[in-house]
Amino acid sequence: MMDFLLQTDQQVLFLFNGSNSLFVDGLAGTLTMALTWVPLYISLFWIIMRNNENMRQILLVVMACALCFLLSDGLAEGIMKPVVARLRPCQDPSLKIYIDTVEGFCPADYSFFSGHASNTFSIAIFFALLVRQRTFTLFMVVWSLVNCWTRLYLGVHFPSDIIVGLLWGGIVGICVYLLYLRFCQFVGSKPRFVSTHYTSTGYALVDLNVVYTVMVLTFIYAVIRSVIIAI
Numbered sequence: 001m002m003d004f005l006l007q008t009d010q011q012v013l014f015l016f017n018g019s020n021s022l023f024v025d026g027l028a029g030t031l032t033m034a035l036t037w038v039p040l041y042i043s044l045f046w047i048i049m050r051n052n053e054n055m056r057q058i059l060l061v062v063m064a065c066a067l068c069f070l071l072s073d074g075l076a077e078g079i080m081k082p083v084v085a086r087l088r089p090c091q092d093p094s095l096k097i098y099i100d101t102v103e104g105f106c107p108a109d110y111s112f113f114s115g116h117a118s119n120t121f122s123i124a125i126f127f128a129l130l131v132r133q134r135t136f137t138l139f140m141v142v143w144s145l146v147n148c149w150t151r152l153y154l155g156v157h158f159p160s161d162i163i164v165g166l167l168w169g170g171i172v173g174i175c176v177y178l179l180y181l182r183f184c185q186f187v188g189s190k191p192r193f194v195s196t197h198y199t200s201t202g203y204a205l206v207d208l209n210v211v212y213t214v215m216v217l218t219f220i221y222a223v224i225r226s227v228i229i230a231i
Helices: 002-016 022-031 034-050 055-084 115-131 134-153 159-187 205-230
Strands: none
Touching (some): 002 134, 002 159, 022 134, 034 055, 034 115, 034 205, 055 115, 055 159
């Protein structure tokens, strides 16, 4: 059974890994970089600043986001990767000759499980619960899944690394949000909104448009950069 699962894991990886396109190589390489998403993080911080009533509420949300990163990345990088010690596909002697890499990109640490998947999905789920707006949730989940796709395309993670990362990230995002709710009463909980201009948790829809715009512009930047790389 285990052999079957491992073989399936590898076969699914081959479906996503690499291509003959320099453009897609550049796109995956650009979208997987943490610096690419700095504007998105800034826009998320901006909506926190705009839609909370006092500094204590703002700090509580910021601390919750930091806790998402700490728990999701801490388990992956600090515990699971060294304990499981699973080689990345691009490092595995039995696989690396079949793996397409981009400019030799292959991190030196272990593979299980994906910190990119757990980090981004924990933030996506936390913000989805915090804001409670369908379009916003869709954008955040797509952002996380795009990051997951880049890791498979670049051959630095197995699909099972991604799946476990998403599961753990989802658990972290939900648990941190529940913890956030427990502390809201100490910083002045926000009233429920019933308005076409706000989400039920009090986030202005016009402010969410900033996040959408930043995310779209980030993708446009990635596409332009990839075209330049491919030329």
